[in-house]
Structure formats: C-alpha cells, structure tokens
Amino acid sequence: VSVVAVSLPNQERLAWWVNHLAELLPDRRVLAANDVTDADAVDYAVVWMPPTGMIAGWPNVKAVISIGAGIDHITCDKEFPSGVPIIKTIGPDMTQRMREYIALHVLRFHRELPDLERSQKNSTWEQVFTPTAPNRNIGILGMGHFGKACALTLRDLGFNVSGWSRSGTAVAGIETYNSDGLEAFLAQTEILVCLLPLTDETSGILNAKLFEKLPAGAKVINVGRGQHLVEQDLLAALESGQISSAVLDVFTTEPLPKDHVFWTHEKITVTPHVASLIDPISGGKIIADNIGEFDRASIS
Numbered sequence: 001v002s003v004v005a006v007s008l009p010n011q012e013r014l015a016w017w018v019n020h021l022a023e024l025l026p027d028r029r030v031l032a033a034n035d036v037t038d039a040d041a042v043d044y045a046v047v048w049m050p051p052t053g054m055i056a057g058w059p060n061v062k063a064v065i066s067i068g069a070g071i072d073h074i075t076c077d078k079e080f081p082s083g084v085p086i087i088k089t090i091g092p093d094m095t096q097r098m099r100e101y102i103a104l105h106v107l108r109f110h111r112e113l114p115d116l117e118r119s120q121k122n123s124t125w126e127q128v129f130t131p132t133a134p135n136r137n138i139g140i141l142g143m144g145h146f147g148k149a150c151a152l153t154l155r156d157l158g159f160n161v162s163g164w165s166r167s168g169t170a171v172a173g174i175e176t177y178n179s180d181g182l183e184a185f186l187a188q189t190e191i192l193v194c195l196l197p198l199t200d201e202t203s204g205i206l207n208a209k210l211f212e213k214l215p216a217g218a219k220v221i222n223v224g225r226g227q228h229l230v231e232q233d234l235l236a237a238l239e240s241g242q243i244s245s246a247v248l249d250v251f252t253t254e255p256l257p258k259d260h261v262f263w264t265h266e267k268i269t270v271t272p273h274v275a276s277l278i279d280p281i282s283g284g285k286i287i288a289d290n291i292g293e294f295d296r297a298s299i300s
C-alpha cells in the first residue's frame with residue numbers, strides 16, 4: 001500500500017494532519033514520519049520543516065508536499081535528494097488572506113495611522129494631510145502568485161504600483177522591473193512590500209544598501225521570510241529615519257524570542273506569521289487532490 005508520511009514539528013498539529021489526510025486518502029496509509037517502519041514504502045511526504053536527512057531516508061519518495069506556500073523549510077535540508085519534486089500548497093483562501101493583510105498595512109501606512117495613533121495617546125489634535133492613492137508609490141518585491149495578487153488589489157484601490165521580479169513579466173496596470181531594474185524600482189518606492197521566496201539570491205536582500213536606495217522615510221512590509229531582512233540594518237535605518245516604519249510578519253527565529261527588540265520598537269509592528277495561514281480543512285483537500293493529480297500525471 002502506498003504510504004504518505006507526514007512530518008510537522010508541532011505534535012498536536014501532526015496528529016490532526018495525519019487523521020485528516022487519512023480521511024481524504026482512504027486508499028493510502030497515512031503515517032506520522034516517526035511511525036514509518038518500511039522506508040521503501042513511502043511515496044509521498046507531506047511536511048512542514050522536516051528534520052535534516054529525513055526525506056533522503058525514503059528512497060522511493062515521488063514528491064514532497066509543503067504544508068504551505070514556501071518551500072525554503074524543505075530546500076534548506078542539505079541532504080534533500082536532488083530531483084525530487086516539491087509541490088507547494090496554495091488555496092484561494094490563502095491568496096485572499098494575503099491580499100487583505102497587504103491592503104490593511106499599506107492603507108495604514110498610506111493614511112499615516114501610526115502618527116494618528118501616537119497623537120491620540122498624547123490627546124493631541126494633529127491633522128495629517130496625506131496624498132491620494134494614485135499619488136502614492138507602492139513597490140512589490142516578488143511578482144509571483146502572492147505578489148501579483150497583492151499588486152492587483154492595490155492597483156484596484158487606486159495606488160501607483162510597481163513590481164520587481166527576475167523576469168519583469170508584464171502585468172496590466174503595474175509598472176514592472178526585471179532583475180536589472182532594482183535601483184530604478186527602489187528609487188520611486190514609498191512603501192515597499194517583500195513577497196519574495198527565500199533563496200540563496202534573495203537571502204538578506206532587505207539590507208542597508210537597499211534601504212539607502214529608497215526615498216528617505218520609506219516604509220517596509222516584510223511578509224516573505226525573516227531571513228530576507230538584515231535585522232541590524234533595519235534598526236539602523238529606523239534610527240536614522242531613512243526608513244520611517246516597518247511591519248514584520250516573519251522572523252529569522254519563530255516564534256520571535258520574548259526579549260527581541262522588535263517587540264517593543266515604536267516604529268515596528270510585529271505580527272506572528274499570520275499574513276496568510278493555510279486553512280487546514282481546504283488545505284488538506286488541496287494536498288490530497290495534488291497527490292492524486294501527481295499520481296495520474298506520472299502514470300500517463
């Protein structure tokens with residue numbers, strides 16, 4: 001019988017996923033990775049942050065399915081066997097959640113809500129005049145599934161949106177830049193959104209050199225991965241005023257340690273990796289469907 005092995009660091013969630021996938025995949029044996037006794041029988045692995053070398057220990061694995069949109073938590077395994085396909089999981093609800101999160105924080109910055117909140121704390125009546133959306137430049141790093149969806153949401157709200165990606169693929173109503181156009185893209189970006197995947201090329205991209213190329217007082221929203229950001233460089237840029245505010249949803253260490261300076265920094269908003277969580281019910285269905293589809297494609 002085909003075995004689907006499931007691995008997640010959180011034991012409670014692991015049990016839930018094993019039971020849920022077992023219901024959705026009645027023709028397969030769904031097992032927690034630790035319960036696998038015959039390594040040769042595993043043909044699919046459904047994982048979040050699998051331990052190093054675990055996948056390499058299953059020589060017949062046909063595909064590895066990420067319980068989420070990112071795959072860096074799998075590719076960071078130095079022993080990951082080359083040539084094994086990785087399937088990421090994205091549902092329409094995840095795209096919608098990301099659109100909402102980005103719209104929320106862009107609008108909050110656009111209308112200078114942090115300043116207004118500070119004024120309220122001091123009981124100060126201080127009106128802030130803000131430009132309208134067509135006069136506000138938003139730049140999105142990464143124009144893949146999520147980047148493009150968010151760019152279109154912001155465009156529909158009236159913002160002047162630009163997108164940067166390797167290819168610079170055209171998107172209606174968005175000014176797109178390719179790898180070579182990073183400087184020009186940054187020079188006009190007032191609110192920067194990072195929606196890149198974490199790779200060797202993108203790791204540490206949100207650094208002092210990049211911040212200097214933004215207009216003074218720019219704002220940053222990072223929903224990619226914590227490792228995109230050089231933390232000390234952000235703190236220095238906030239101190240100098242080169243960056244005026246930041247929203248961070250992802251961190252190098254998650255959960256963000258209790259004593260981390262970001263928690264209490266007055267110019268940083270911290271959210272606990274909630275921009276677009278996978279819905280376990282619809283996500284499970286997508287994973288089960290993807291396994292079936294992958295099987296059918298590899299047979300035909």
Ligand SMILES: NC(=O)c1ccc[n+]([C@@H]2O[C@H](COP(=O)([O-])OP(=O)(O)OC[C@H]3O[C@@H](n4cnc5c(N)ncnc54)[C@H](OP(=O)(O)O)[C@@H]3O)[C@@H](O)[C@H]2O)c1
Nearest residue numbers: 069070142143144145146165166167196197201224275276
């Ligand atoms: N915080 C959260 O809750 C949350 C939720 C979901 C996802 N995420 C993060 O969002 C990331 C993006 O997801 P996605 O599904 O939108 O990814 P995707 O569809 O693979 O798109 C990636 C985009 O980044 C561009 N890119 C990749 N490497 C680049 C480089 N070196 N230079 C310039 N552009 C580069 C790609 O360019 P091309 O178009 O030219 O290939 C593409 O436009 C995920 O990997 C994950 O880290 C976070």
